[in-house]
Amino acid sequence: MASQTRLDGIFSSGMVFQRDVDNIISGYESGKDAVEISISGQRIRATVEGGRFRATIPAQSAARGLSITVQGSSRIVLDDVCFGDVFMLSGQSNMELPAERVLDVSEEEIAKINLPEIRQYRLEPQYEFDRSKKCELPMAPWTRAVAGEIMKMSAAGLFFAREIHAQEGVPIGLILNAQGGSSVEAWMPLALLERWGDYSSEPKRFSPPGALAKFIEDREASVAEWYRLNETEGNEVMATKIPAGAENIEIPTMYPEEEGTSFSGSVWFYKEIEIEDEPSGPAMLYVG
Structure with missing residues (x-):
């Protein structure tokens, strides 16, 4: 070589x-x-x-x-x-959430942003529980707050950077290492965690080569099996129209509503939506 x-x-x-x-x-x-x-x-x-x-x-x-x-x-x-001011964007999904996911409330505002001096580097998570091994910084581009690149930037980071850029008048660098659903323990050194108890079992569990990949593989297989066992006949029919006898509910709600009752099985939620104009392109429906 x-x-x-x-x-x-x-x-x-x-x-x-x-x-x-x-x-x-x-x-x-x-x-x-x-x-x-x-x-x-x-x-x-x-x-x-x-x-x-x-x-x-x-x-x-x-x-x-x-x-x-x-x-x-x-x-x-x-x-x-x-050369400007650089900020680390850490946290969970609220920090990781990209600009494209807030278009329902901020589309016009995002469309006006054309700030090539605001740039973001995405630090993808690397799962390595063997402390003797070093993780490498991933090969990833610095994306700019301009059309064609802005949608993958952190929405919270983008609006924050826009404000700082207006105040300071210097380039702004964002390093996004947020990970949705991560626990506070995952962000802390093991030596520090020991002050609150013994957390060594989880890192040790995944330290052997291939242990984490095997865990993910087994979990995905378990989820797939759960879906298979819960499949019912008539799913396609149930998904085409609201069936007779469906109960009206007010959102938010708990189901079942009766105190002391329990339920095991599948629940179908239906909601009719009227669109005034024919969509001019791909559309996204947020359901949660």
């Missing part, structure tokens, strides 16, 4: 570094003892150790449209690099 230089996934064209502080740029080099990083007339040399290099870029003031060149066994050029 030919020698090559490779940057960690977050370092790509269009990225945003934090202004007014030193920044790190890192990656892999397989054929030389050192690499050279060039930016704004500055040259930075980084030694390669164990196939890895790590260089410090001196603090830069707010800037736009810069180029960074990394020269090792191969040459990498990052274009349209900015």
Whole structure:
């Protein structure tokens, strides 16, 4: 295999570094003892150790449209690099929720946004319970708050970034690492969790190679089997129209409504919706 230089996934064209502080740029080099990083007339040399290099870029003031060149066994050029303010977006689904999912209440507002200096890097979750192994930053683009890219950006992050951009007048970088449904324990180091009890069993359970994949496979099979066992004849017929004898209910409600009663089985929920105009394209119906 030919020698090559490779940057960690977050370092790509269009990225945003934090202004007014030193920044790190890192990656892999397989054929030389050192690499050279060039930016704004500055040259930075980084030694390669164990196939890895790590260089410090001196603090830069707010800037736009810069180029960074990394020269090792191969040459990498990052274009349209900015220095501004960078924020980490952590949390659950309310932070992860993309702009395309809030169009029902914010379509006009989102359509007006054309702010290419607001950019987001998506840090996809990596499930690794073996602490001796290192997770790599994924290869993912920096998406901009412009038409064609904006819909996958965090809605909460987007509106926050728009406000900060208006106040500060500098590029805004968002690093989205939110994960819907994650527990607070999942965000905490095991050593810290030990203050509140023994949480070691779960990481140990999934540490062996392939244990997590096997767990997910078994869970999906179990869910599929549950659906199979709960299938009833006439599903297609039931889905075409509201059957005679269906009860009217007010939402929100509990079902069954009678206190002390229980129910096991499937519940069909029907709601008639009238559309004034024929849809002009693909449509989405939110049901929860």
